[in-house]
Amino acid sequence: MFPxxxxxxxxxxxxxxxxxxxxxxxxxxxxxxxxxxxxxxLYLVANMGATLPCPPGDTSCPDDxxxxxxxxxxxxxxxxxxxxxxxxxLNKEExxxxxxPAVVNYTKFTTPFGTFATFCSNDILHEEPTVTxxxxxxxxxxxxxxxxxxxxxxxxAIEFHSAFAEGMLINLLAANLHIRTMGYYGSGLYWPTGVSxxxxxxxxxxxxxxxxxxxxxxxxxxxxxxxPIQSQHKKQHDLINRKLNSDIxxxxxxxxxxxSRQISINGDLYTSVLITEDAGRTTVCQRTLCCxxxxxxxxxxxxxxxGAFDGLHTADDTYYLQAxxxxxxANNSAESCGQPTKHAESYIDKMTMQGNFSAxxxxxEVLTIIDEEPSLVTEIWYFMAGSIIIDAGLSGETxxxxxxxxxxxxxxx
Numbered sequence: 001m002f003p004x005x006x007x008x009x010x011x012x013x014x015x016x017x018x019x020x021x022x023x024x025x026x027x028x029x030x031x032x033x034x035x036x037x038x039x040x041x042l043y044l045v046a047n048m049g050a051t052l053p054c055p056p057g058d059t060s061c062p063d064d065x066x067x068x069x070x071x072x073x074x075x076x077x078x079x080x081x082x083x084x085x086x087x088x089x090l091n092k093e094e095x096x097x098x099x100x101p102a103v104v105n106y107t108k109f110t111t112p113f114g115t116f117a118t119f120c121s122n123d124i125l126h127e128e129p130t131v132t133x134x135x136x137x138x139x140x141x142x143x144x145x146x147x148x149x150x151x152x153x154x155x156x157a158i159e160f161h162s163a164f165a166e167g168m169l170i171n172l173l174a175a176n177l178h179i180r181t182m183g184y185y186g187s188g189l190y191w192p193t194g195v196s197x198x199x200x201x202x203x204x205x206x207x208x209x210x211x212x213x214x215x216x217x218x219x220x221x222x223x224x225x226x227x228p229i230q231s232q233h234k235k236q237h238d239l240i241n242r243k244l245n246s247d248i249x250x251x252x253x254x255x256x257x258x259x260s261r262q263i264s265i266n267g268d269l270y271t272s273v274l275i276t277e278d279a280g281r282t283t284v285c286q287r288t289l290c291c292x293x294x295x296x297x298x299x300x301x302x303x304x305x306x307g308a309f310d311g312l313h314t315a316d317d318t319y320y321l322q323a324x325x326x327x328x329x330a331n332n333s334a335e336s337c338g339q340p341t342k343h344a345e346s347y348i349d350k351m352t353m354q355g356n357f358s359a360x361x362x363x364x365e366v367l368t369i370i371d372e373e374p375s376l377v378t379e380i381w382y383f384m385a386g387s388i389i390i391d392a393g394l395s396g397e398t399x400x401x402x403x404x405x406x407x408x409x410x411x412x413x
Contacts, residue, residue, distance in 0.1 A: 001049065001068060001097040006030060008050040008071055011081050019079035030073065030081070038079030043111055045074050045118055045175075047145035049098070050086070060102070067099045072118045072145060074109050083109045085118050089126045091317060104128045108139060116141045121148060122317055124164055127408035131361070134168050144174045149183040150205070152340035152374070153327045153400045154266050157186030159367045162199050162376050163404065165190035166383065167363035178204075178211035185209075189216050199376050260284055263305060265325060265338040267315025272307030274334060275299055275326070286310045291324030291355045297348040297398070303329040304346070305337040308355070312412070320410035324355040325402035344369045344397035351390040351401060359405035364388050368396030 007025050009016060018027050019034035029048055037044040050071040054061035061067075070090065074083035085107035090100055106129050108117040117139040119129055124144065133139045148157040157176050165172040171191045177184035188201025200216035263272045271286040281294040289310035306326045313321045328344045330336035364383040368375055375396055382389040388401060 002051065005049040005051040005068060007052065008048075008073060008084055009081075011084055016081045017079045018081060033073065034075050034079040034081065037075035037077060041077040043074065043076060043109075043116075045072060045143040045145060047072050047120055047147075050084075062099070068097065069101065070094060070098045070120065072107065072120055072143075074107075074118065074143075083107050083118070085120070087120050087123060088128055089121075089123045089317075091122050104132075106133055106137065108133065108137070114141050115139060116143050118143045118145075120144060121146045124161070125317060125319055125406075127411065131408060134170060140169070141171045142173065144172055146174060146176045147184060148176045148186065150185065150340075151266055152342070153338070153367075154323070154325060154365065154402055154404065156203075156367065156374060158188055158199070158201050158203050158374070158376055159365050159400065160363065160404070161186075161188065162190040162201070163363035163365045165199075166192045167361060168192075178209070180205055180207070180209055187212070188214055198378055201376065203374055205373075261334065263307060263334075263338040265307065265309070265327065266313075268309045268311070268313055268321065268323075270305075270307030270309045270323075270325065270338070272305045272337065274337070275304035275306055282306055284308045288358060289322050289324075289355060291353070293324075293326055293354075294350075294352045295326075295348065296350040298346045302344070302346045303332045303334070303337065305329055305334075318412055320359070320407055322355070322357050322359045322405040322407070323402060324353055325400065326351070326353065326398075327402070328397075328399050341399070342369065342372075342374055344399050346397055348390055348394045348398050348401070350393070352387065353389075353401060353403065354387040355403055355405070357386045357403070357405040359407035359410075361408070362386055362403055362405040365400055365402045365404065366390075366394065367400040368394055368398050370396035374399060 006027055006029055017034060018031040019038050033044055033046050048071055050069045052067045054065050070087035072085040076082050086101040086105055088101055088104050090098055108115055117133040123130055150156055161172055161174045169192045173189055174187055176187045185205055186203045188199050190199045200214055202212035202214050260271050260273050262269045271284055273282055273284050278298060278300045279296045283290055283292040284307060286308040287310040289308050291308040293306050309323045313319055328341055330339040330341040366377040366381060368377055377394050
């Protein structure tokens with residue numbers, strides 16, 4: 001890895017414009033990025049690798065006398081280097097190449113059109129620096145370079161990143177790698193409205209497909225200090241409670257009595273039941289979490305599963321997760337449930353999903369197939385207080401409706 005790294009100075013310690021000034025050290029990549037920002041008069045955030053010599057007296061210094069960090073760099077429209085972030089949450093593969101910083105570096109920068117923070121990849125799954133930046137520092141605009149591998153049915157890039165923006169009430173600018181042969185694709189701009197997931201995104205897994213510049217005008221979104229529930233969310237919450245009570249009465253005599261089974265979804269063992277009817281109501285529980293779904297649609301010809309998970313996710317990272325998930329099985333065999341699929345021919349007319357989550361941070365997902373491609377739903381559907389309500393149908397064929405919930409205090413320390 002070392003030949004591909006560059007020394008990246010601390011922008012708080014010295015002003016530097018790689019595009020304008022003589023190079024005090026090898027900075028080929030940084031010069032290119034700086035000149036791109038200057039030539040096109042834009043703020044530019046990019047991910048690259050950094051190498052830093054150990055400071056004198058550092059007793060934790062590696063044997064090769066340097067640290068290597070997965071790094072985000074930020075440039076201003078005049079080419080100035082203005083911010084640097086060292087990735088704090090390394091995945092299992094990265095520990096072979098990079099060091100974890102000793103302390104969290106909360107990185108934000110101010111523009112004429114708002115204050116932005118930056119972190120990358122699986123930082124979005126953890127408390128630091130993510131939750132502190134959003135909930136304590138009240139940053140509502142996040143720039144997010146990522147290497148995110150496709151992980152249907154619940155962790156596709158466009159699926160989870162849009163859910164995170166909705167659950168956290170932020171604007172998320174997510175730029176993913178596009179390497180189809182390795183499963184990296186799906187970039188977008190995601191923003192909340194209080195009633196639906198909204199997004200402008202690119203998802204293209206065709207052979208030979210290239211990356212895509214996602215452009216859209218984002219409505220300025222700010223939340224006052226303390227983040228009180230806004231009036232639109234209060235109305236939404238009341239609507240959900242009324243709908244839940246109505247739906248429970250409607251389906252009270254149609255409780256699904258299928259035997260529960262364990263199925264693996266994204267590496268986690270969910271307690272699940274199979275959905276084989278066009279309408280019904282079912283509840284499934286695991287540990288302290290109980291998930292309930294009431295549904296109407298076209299499901300009887302295709303196999304679906306509804307499941308609950310409450311425990312530690314350990315497949316590719318380690319964190320505490322609660323989840324309710326309504327998913328399309330890969331085929332009509334029970335053994336295929338939980339396997340990734342991009343094929344569906346069923347539909348939802350109405351659905352109410354609710355979980356008694358103890359985890360306070362909840363991220364709602366609704367993913368369908370439109371024109372044979374996974375697509376986010378941008379029609380109105382409601383989310384509040386651990387519930388999703390779909391009362392006007394969905395465009396496309398349903399792959400996933402789910403709520404992922406995180407209690408960061410229960411993560412391993």
